[in-house]
Amino acid sequence: MVLRRGLAVLSPARMWVDVSRVMRLPRFLALTDALLSTRHPLVSAEELACHHERFAGGRGARVRQRALELADGRAESPRESMVRLILIEAGLPRPECNVEIWHDRRFVARVDMLYADERLIIEYDGDHHRDPDQWSRDQIRRAELESLGYRMIVVTRRDFDDPDALVRRIRRLLRAAR
Known part of the structure; x- marks a missing residue:
């Protein structure tokens, strides 16, 4: 007490x-x-x-x-924690949480999860990402990250309906990066 x-x-x-x-x-x-x-x-x-x-x-x-x-x-939302758990329990490597990405001393983004060697970003998007202004910012951010050679997968609450499908997608992306 x-x-x-x-x-x-x-x-x-x-x-x-x-x-x-x-x-x-x-x-x-x-x-x-x-x-x-x-x-x-x-x-x-x-x-x-x-x-x-x-x-x-x-x-x-x-x-x-x-x-x-x-x-x-470093996890910043319950769903980020739950996605990380799904990945780890499926035997995938543990991703880094909330990593800042910089390019030429310029801050580009802080991403929810990152497999750095594979340059694979995993973002959990809650409902607030459906707001038109937020969605536009997300698209610009995604384009910037992709222009730097990163690939991004966006996870939503519906992915929790079939976590095996989510794991298969991420596993394929990780394999393709090797």
Whole structure:
């Protein structure tokens, strides 16, 4: 317990342990990534590992262990975390999260996920990308990245309906880059 504004509340690490007992890995990994966020961390990986050990063997232990292995505080949305999990569980290499791409000292973009050696970008586009202005900005950004030799695959919520098809597409793109 910690005190916040005079109230006793669970610490982020203790809350993490408690919800591991009822949450499945995809959403739990997203929660873990958010807690470890490099932009606004609420807890350290060491603190989560300490709490995991403290409550070892109980319900949720396996999901906590897996989340600790896969966590990446650079992920910036739950869906990014879930896409990354789908790829890793399918045996694909772990992509880098939220990587800045520069060209001749000029910032070009920060991309959701990147396979750097293959120059393959994976972007998760939520519904806000359907806004006409955002869509136009996305197309210009995509054209700029493609002009620099990157390939891009856009993932949407519908890809979660058939994650195997998503994995097959990404696997083909990774193979084609070799």
